Amino acid sequence: MILPAERGPNMRRREFVGVLSGAAAWPLAARAQQPLPVIGVLATASPEANAARLRAFREGLGVAGFVEGQNANIEYRWVEQDSGRMPEVAAQLIDHQVAVIVTAGGTASALAAKAATTSVPIVFGIGGDPVDLGLVASLSQPGGNVTGVTSLNVEVAPKRLELMHELLPSVTVMGLLVSPVVPKYSETTIRLSQAAADAAGLQLHVLRASSEGDFDAVFESVIKLRAGALVIAPDNLFTAHSEQLAALTLAMRCPLFTNFVGSSPPGGLLSYGSSETEYYRLIGAYAARILRGDKPADLPVQRSTKVELIVNLKTAKALGLNVPQTLLARADEIIE
Incomplete structure (x- = not known):
């Protein structure tokens, strides 16, 4: 047994280094155990x-x-x-x-x-x-x-109507579907789209859907109004139910301008946006x-x-539509 008085300088140095090494190890261990952000x-x-x-x-x-x-x-x-x-x-x-x-x-x-x-x-x-x-x-x-x-x-809302009018020049009545959940967003989209419709000589009917349960009524309105196409403003509600909206589009044979153009099942006909x-x-x-x-x-x-323009030729074929070559030439993506 070594008494305190008998400890030499080498012993004290080894003890100090051991304590120092142990102290240094604690932060490393603590860092290793810290949860990820x-x-x-x-x-x-x-x-x-x-x-x-x-x-x-x-x-x-x-x-x-x-x-x-x-x-x-x-x-x-x-x-x-x-x-x-x-x-x-x-x-x-x-x-x-x-x-x-x-x-x-x-x-x-x-x-x-x-x-x-x-x-x-x-x-x-x-x-x-x-x-x-x-x-x-x-x-x-x-x-x-x-x-x-x-x-x-929001800013490219007028361009969507222009592109749909270029694809369907004989159509004079269109619908615009918005979600009213955030009024400032939908009102700006409506204002810009209406200005573009007026400039192109189009009659624009604004339709609103706050939930999936509103979709059938929207498409019934499209038929009653004799709208030749429907432009859907970008919204997570519509993206989440893209398959349902696509099915309604094909069932009612209504060309759809959307922010989703999935190829299976056929989605929107055109998409233009960020x-x-x-x-x-x-x-x-x-x-x-x-x-x-x-x-x-x-x-x-x-x-x-x-911004990207996407054309879904699969949907166009299902609706019996021919997409002008001038539109295809400007497309960033073509779904066939």
Whole structure:
């Protein structure tokens, strides 16, 4: 046994190095056991309806070095078109202590997330004006805990009518389907579309659907109004029920301009709007920057500027329509 008085300098040095080594090991062990940061995704529709969007979102995260399950986790919450549950679901994500909330359900989910917290960072993806909607103070200096990415889907509303008129020059009556859940969004779309219809000499009838249960009545109205085509404004409600809308289109033989043009089953006839791949990559990149420590107040609202025209020849064939070569030549994608 070595008594305290008998300890030499070498013994004391070894004890000191041992204590120091042990102390250094604690932080390393603690870091290894720390949970991964969690991204909360608040979305309408379903995982299947959002598959392509989420793939692009993960690509945006990956460019910044974040991979789901490796150095970040993603907590998904789907409201399945029940927008009334948005506040409840947003609160669930906050209780889960997520590092950032990403709203992939359009304007409704962005507004619900903002109302639920002033501290958890939020990255939105919307088609309207975030300043006008009260989400941010300004585009260049958002302030607060919210920033995000906007698309051109509202601004290009007139172009959709123009393209449909080019495809169907003999049609003089068209319908415009909007969701009234966020009035500022739908009213702007209606105003811009009506101006384009007036300029082209078209009679435009505005139809509204707040839920899946409204779809049959919408198409009955299309028939009663003798509308030769229906333009559907981009909205997660319509994307989530794209197969049902496509089936109604074929059953009633009504050409449909949509933001979904899936090939199986046949979807919309034409689609024109922001590239969803670019759009959601940008959202993913902003979520990654927040995980790295950037503050939403310092991240200017970005705009996705790439637009795409997609033509579905499969749907055109099913409806007995010939698509002009001038339109096909301008298409970014043709589904055959």
